[in-house]
Amino acid sequence: MTNLTVHAPAPVDFEVDLASLRGDCARMAPHWAAPDRIASAPVSPSLIHGVTVPSSSARLLDAMSDYGD
Template identity: 55%
Template sequence: MPHPMSHVTLHEHRPAGLGQIDITLAELRGDSARMAPHWVVPPVTAAAPVPPSLIHGVVVSADSARLVGSMPVYGD
């Protein structure tokens, strides 16, 4: 029994009378594999750290500061 996703029918916005495009999953995967080298992925750049002197307007309650300060990961 074929896999239920082995045949895909794509519905595109096409002029009247041109119908649907029938393509198998294998054909779709093959088309995608051939196109993959043409897709450009921009390099991921890490955001630069912000110096504390530029952080303004952040207010933390004393209770919250104590809570975070008492956590071993942050309090050391």
């Protein structure tokens, strides 16, 4: 049996890490191109079929308040 030693992680300085992350993102941004926005057409409800929702799930969702109201 292997005896694994676990060490606590070093304390994290969030300000330095956030600045480092932002710098990394800024350096990577030119390498990534955003795709052109494609407007999708609405789908007719008559074309949507084959989706079934169990009644217990429907009741659960119906009992939930919308957006935390």
